[in-house]
Amino acid sequence: MSDLAALFAEVRACARCAGALPHGCRPVLRGAASARLLIVGQAPGARVHASGIPWNDPSGDRLRAWLALGREGFYDESRIAIVPMGLCYPGTSPKGGDYPPRPECAPLWHPPLLAALTGVRLTLLVGQYAQARYLGARRKATMTDTVAAWRDYGPEFLPLPHPSWRNSGWLAKNPWFEAELVPVLRARVAAVLEGAG
Numbered sequence: 001m002s003d004l005a006a007l008f009a010e011v012r013a014c015a016r017c018a019g020a021l022p023h024g025c026r027p028v029l030r031g032a033a034s035a036r037l038l039i040v041g042q043a044p045g046a047r048v049h050a051s052g053i054p055w056n057d058p059s060g061d062r063l064r065a066w067l068a069l070g071r072e073g074f075y076d077e078s079r080i081a082i083v084p085m086g087l088c089y090p091g092t093s094p095k096g097g098d099y100p101p102r103p104e105c106a107p108l109w110h111p112p113l114l115a116a117l118t119g120v121r122l123t124l125l126v127g128q129y130a131q132a133r134y135l136g137a138r139r140k141a142t143m144t145d146t147v148a149a150w151r152d153y154g155p156e157f158l159p160l161p162h163p164s165w166r167n168s169g170w171l172a173k174n175p176w177f178e179a180e181l182v183p184v185l186r187a188r189v190a191a192v193l194e195g196a197g
Contacts, residue, residue, distance in 0.1 A: 004033050004116045011087065011109050017102045022091040028054050031081025031117055036192045038114075038123040039063075040130040042162060043086030043101040054082040062163035063126070066178075068186045079193050081117050083110065085129045097166060101129055122155070122192045124185075127162035135159065144174060150181060158185060 008029065015025045028044045039055075047057040055063055055074070064074050074080060086101025087109065093099050110133075114120070125131045128143045134157060140146045147159050161167055161177065171177060 002033075004031075007112055007116055011113070014087070014109070016104055016108065017088060020102065021088055023049055023089050025088050026052060027087035028052055029081075029083045029087055029113070030054060030075070030077040031083065031113070032078045032119075033116060034078050034119045035081035035117055036079055036119050036121045036195070037189060038081045038083065038117060038120045039126060040123060040134065041082070041084045041126040042129050043084050043098065043105075044089045045098055046089060046092065049089035054084070058165050059163045062165070066160070066163065066182050066185060067189050069189070073193075081120065083113050083117075085133065106133055122188060123157050124189075125153075125157055125159045127160075131159050144170070147177065147181070150184075154188075158188060160185070 008031070011029060012027050014027055018025050023046075026044075026049055028048055031038070041055070044054065045057055045059070048054055048060075053075075054060070060074075064071065067074070084101065084105075086105045088102065088105075090099035090102055123134065125134050128146075131139050131143065131146050135146065135153060138153065139159075140149055143159075143161060147161055150159055153159060160181075161170055161174075
């Protein structure tokens with residue numbers, strides 16, 4: 001077993017937050033040392049928790065459309081790693097939407113995982129939690145401003161809004177995202193996956 005495979009096995013066995021997770025622990029992540037693209041999202045939703053497949057829901061459909069990738073390419077873990085901020089489904093808030101990612105996950109598991117994912121050339125920061133962790137003081141006052149300032153974070157990072165269908169209103173109010181940033185996103189992802197970026 002490789003060091004990365006052993007690490008993934010350790011992460012998938014994690015039960016540190018068991019008492020705080022209403023649906024139990026099921027860490028969901030993918031990747032290989034050869035992966036050139038890393039996607040850091042929020043946390044698995046209910047459908048992903050049930051299937052164990054990251055982005056296996058309508059949000060994933062929209063994300064794949066943004067990236068111009070089919071399911072086969074998206075789930076090729078030799079090229080794409082997926083490590084959310086919270087590895088387990090945090091449950092759904094009575095107010096609607098899921099709870100935030102558990103705060104224990106990223107500080108515990110991201111450093112060793114990112115150190116082992118040595119092939120990564122581009123990291124997509126999907127949503128405010130990923131942007132807060134990886135951009136820190138460099139991020140702007142709002143998620144919208146951070147995404148609009150995407151040129152400031154390259155070539156290592158590219159911030160994106162969360163592709164949840166709950167954000168359809170945001171997309172309607174910010175047509176520049178799909179008109180200007182999505183074509184750049186597709187080109188960057190294609191170049192990285194082809195080994196040119």
